[in-house]
Each structure stands twice: as structure tokens, then as C-alpha cells.
Amino acid sequence: MKEKENPLVTVILTAYNQEKYIGDTLASVFDQTYPNLELIVIDNASADDTLAVIQTFKNPSRNFSLVKNRKNSGLCAAFNYGLSIAKGKYVIDLSGDDVLMPDRIEKQVAAFELLPENYAVIFSNAQYIDPAGKKLGNHYAVDAHGSAVRPIPSGDVYKNVLERYFICTPTMMMRTSTMLELGGYDETLTFEDFDFWVRSAAKFQYFYLDEILTQKRIVPSSLSSMVYKKGSGMLASYYAVCNKAYDLNRDQQEFDLLAARIRTFIRKCWYAQEYELAVRFRVLLNYIENPGWQTELVVLMCRLHLPVNFAYLFYIKNLKKALGQEGFSF
Known part of the structure; x- marks a missing residue:
């Protein structure tokens, strides 16, 4: 397939002490139906066997880069480094304990390619799972057909971002050029999402794709x-x-x-x-x-x-x- 038809997508996976889950996360990336992927894994000086699990997925046939940090630089700095070397037209920020549905990237790219240049982000619904992988519920309640039961903000979402938390962060696919224009994440902060939403939504449009395309794992050590x-x-x-x-x-x-x-x-x-x-x-x-x-x-x-x-x-x-x-x- 031609590059023009299937633009490169970069998945930046930041990991820290996630040996229990990162195998599922990596498998979900390599099981994608979308053919043109680049994976950049940044291990933030994990003290457990996270790095050893990552190494088992190394394969010369895969577009897979591994960065081993000597100290934990924080999520924002780790992602920004991955962004600086990313070659994809679109980028996904993936945590080492979340899981992509097999057709997530294919569907989000297809939607992105139909949108004007002023759309910077596509986000979707998510399914919450516990540490053992048990389903807990969905980010947005759905009907019998899997569609959100209430309208989800799309387009100019800046006011919605100011008002409340409504976007499930790991569901986002972002336009790489926009991320670079914004200077990536603010490394002085302890989290990335609210700041990114404010800075990007003030200038660019968001698009909601109404499907469950990601599993977000809820663990006691979650940042929230x-x-x-x-x-x-x-x-x-x-x-x-x-x-x-x-x-x-x-x-x-x-x-x-x-x-x-x-x-x-x-x-x-x-x-x-x-x-x-x-x-x-x-x-x-x-x-x-x-x-x-x-x-x-x-x-x-x-x-x-x-x-x-x-x-x-x-x-x-x-x-x-x-x-x-x-x-x-x-």
C-alpha cells in the first residue's frame, strides 16, 4: 500500500515499572490492522522487569526503537523526546498499561484523513479495565449498538475543556505537526492532558470518533x-x-x-x-x-x-x- 494512502503513525509508549501490563500493551500495538506503524518505547528507568519484557518484543522486522533512560525524566519529558524523533504524520501517546483495540489506528487514521488541517486531535470512547483485565465500564455510557447515549463535544471544544474533564486521554491520536508547533508537553508540569487540551483546543479543532477503541487500565497508582x-x-x-x-x-x-x-x-x-x-x-x-x-x-x-x-x-x-x-x- 502506498504511503500516501497509509501515512506513517508513531506510537510513543512511555513505561515505568509496568512489568505486569506492558506485554499486553505491546502486543496490542503489534496486533494492529493498520500496516504503517512506528513504535518508540521509552523506559523511564524502571526498577522492575519492565525492560526485560520490552526486550522480548524486539524484532528486526518491526519498526521499533527502544530508549533506555538512566533516570526517570517524567512522562512529559519522555514523551517529548519521543516526539523529537518521531517520523509519523500522526502520533499516539500510549501508557505502558493501556491496550489498543486491533482496529483503533486504522479507524482513527481513516477519520483523520478526511478532516481539514485545523483538526489536531481525534479522540474516542474507552473501556475501563481493572489490573486483572476485568471490564469495569465505559468512559461514555453506550446504547445497545455501542454508540454514546449522550452527545460528545466535537469541533471547537475549548469551552468544554474549561468546564470539565470529558476526554479519555489514551484514546487520542494527534497531528504531529500540531504537537511540534505547540512545543510538545510542558515539562514543568506533573501531567500532560489538561495543559495540552487548553493550549491545543484554543487554536485547533477536535473530532470525536464514536467507537470504543482503547482499554484504559485503572490501577491504584494512577496519577489522578x-x-x-x-x-x-x-x-x-x-x-x-x-x-x-x-x-x-x-x-x-x-x-x-x-x-x-x-x-x-x-x-x-x-x-x-x-x-x-x-x-x-x-x-x-x-x-x-x-x-x-x-x-x-x-x-x-x-x-x-x-x-x-x-x-x-x-x-x-x-x-x-x-x-x-x-x-x-x-
């Missing part, structure tokens, strides 16, 4: 479970992204949505006992609108360092445990 851990850097990264969004906003509705999101982060700062950060969020909020008495009360409790959030944390922990959704966002 760290947001309430003091000193994790998660909330500090959210603060940095909110400042970027403030500069990128285009109308009053977007400022209103950002203000509402900042209020949720102030509460999360209180829950995580990130008291000084809550005050900084409050200053940013004040540039948009009057914080109001309820937010001011939360900030006052933060200024007084009142650790009265244990009941909430206990509730969140046990709710997630009951749902089997330790990695889901709340």
Missing part, C-alpha cells in the same frame, strides 16, 4: 489518585494551566467557565491541605470575578490551616473503592 496528596505537584500544575487559560480565553463565557473550575481547585487545595496554593488560586479568581462568601470561607479556613477535611477524604476514598474506580476523576 494523587490530586489529594499534599505535595504531589498536581494542584500546582493545575494552577499553572489555569493561568495559561486566563491568557488564552476569548470571551466572557470562557472566563465564567474558568472561574467555576478555579473554585473547584480551591476546594481541592483545602482537601489536600495545600493551603498557600488555595490563596494563589483565589487571587487568580479575583481577576475574573468576586470570589463570593462561600469561596472566601474556604480560603479563610486555608489561611487558618484548619484540617477539617478528613471526613471528605474518607468519603472519596471509600466511594472509589466501592465503585472499583480508584483512578477515575472526581
Whole structure:
């Protein structure tokens, strides 16, 4: 098949201590129905047998590069290095514990090739699985035909990105040229997705492909479970992204949505006992609108360092445990 008809797709797989799952992840890449793939695996100095499992998949017939980091450079820096050497027209950021459905890349490329150049991202539905591979549910609820039961934002999604978490990160396929134009991921942050969504959606369009094309594994060490851990850097990264969004906003509705999101982060700062950060969020909020008495009360409790959030944390922990959704966002 011609390159023009089947453009090269680069899968950048970042791995760290995922020996239990990375075999399934790699197999799902090599089992793709799409023929023109480049795989770049970056091992972030794993201390377990992750690297040994990766080595078993090395084969001269495969377009497969392996980068062995001597120290854990973080997800964002590892991905950016992979992006710097990627040759594909499109790129996928894949974690070492998620799984691609066999026809995922074929279907996403086919959709991308029909879209104008101002579309930077295609995303899809996902199925959640537990560490053992048991199905937990879907990112978007589906009907009997496997279609999402509610409309999913598509096109200009910037307002939706400001309002709430709705994109399942590992389902995304991105236009490589756009990633390079944006400078890749921000390596000063502890996560990549919210920042990337804000920066890219402000300039480019997104397309939702309504199929379940990825399995996202939910494990206790998922990054989203760290947001309430003091000193994790998660909330500090959210603060940095909110400042970027403030500069990128285009109308009053977007400022209103950002203000509402900042209020949720102030509460999360209180829950995580990130008291000084809550005050900084409050200053940013004040540039948009009057914080109001309820937010001011939360900030006052933060200024007084009142650790009265244990009941909430206990509730969140046990709710997630009951749902089997330790990695889901709340």
C-alpha cells in the first residue's frame, strides 16, 4: 500500500515499572490492522522487569526503537523526546498499561484523513479495565449498538475543556505537526492532558470518533489518585494551566467557565491541605470575578490551616473503592 494512502503513525509508549501490563500493551500495538506503524518505547528507568519484557518484543522486522533512560525524566519529558524523533504524520501517546483495540489506528487514521488541517486531535470512547483485565465500564455510557447515549463535544471544544474533564486521554491520536508547533508537553508540569487540551483546543479543532477503541487500565497508582496528596505537584500544575487559560480565553463565557473550575481547585487545595496554593488560586479568581462568601470561607479556613477535611477524604476514598474506580476523576 502506498504511503500516501497509509501515512506513517508513531506510537510513543512511555513505561515505568509496568512489568505486569506492558506485554499486553505491546502486543496490542503489534496486533494492529493498520500496516504503517512506528513504535518508540521509552523506559523511564524502571526498577522492575519492565525492560526485560520490552526486550522480548524486539524484532528486526518491526519498526521499533527502544530508549533506555538512566533516570526517570517524567512522562512529559519522555514523551517529548519521543516526539523529537518521531517520523509519523500522526502520533499516539500510549501508557505502558493501556491496550489498543486491533482496529483503533486504522479507524482513527481513516477519520483523520478526511478532516481539514485545523483538526489536531481525534479522540474516542474507552473501556475501563481493572489490573486483572476485568471490564469495569465505559468512559461514555453506550446504547445497545455501542454508540454514546449522550452527545460528545466535537469541533471547537475549548469551552468544554474549561468546564470539565470529558476526554479519555489514551484514546487520542494527534497531528504531529500540531504537537511540534505547540512545543510538545510542558515539562514543568506533573501531567500532560489538561495543559495540552487548553493550549491545543484554543487554536485547533477536535473530532470525536464514536467507537470504543482503547482499554484504559485503572490501577491504584494512577496519577489522578494523587490530586489529594499534599505535595504531589498536581494542584500546582493545575494552577499553572489555569493561568495559561486566563491568557488564552476569548470571551466572557470562557472566563465564567474558568472561574467555576478555579473554585473547584480551591476546594481541592483545602482537601489536600495545600493551603498557600488555595490563596494563589483565589487571587487568580479575583481577576475574573468576586470570589463570593462561600469561596472566601474556604480560603479563610486555608489561611487558618484548619484540617477539617478528613471526613471528605474518607468519603472519596471509600466511594472509589466501592465503585472499583480508584483512578477515575472526581
